[in-house]
Amino acid sequence: MNRNDFIQAVASREGFAVQDCTQIIDAALEVVAMSMSSGEEINLRNFGKFIPSISPATTRRNPQTGGSVDVPEKIRVKFVPSKTLKDRANS
8 A cells, every 4th residue: 555545545544635635744744753853752552662762873884895984873773563553463
């Protein structure tokens, strides 16, 4: 399911206009992105947890040239599904 399919599914299930659902989902995803970039954890009850973690800057080897490459620090996001979500997915 892609973004547009998701918006269509929510709109038809809840009886909302597609344009309204698009704005709401875009706003929610923007809040998630902003929270992750600031290092804030998001816990959505009965869905799961988005946990940002910082990968430190490292020096790696380029396999083509053999030279070293500096890799900057980055934020990685881990998603941990709740027990409720796991149970629904496996039923």
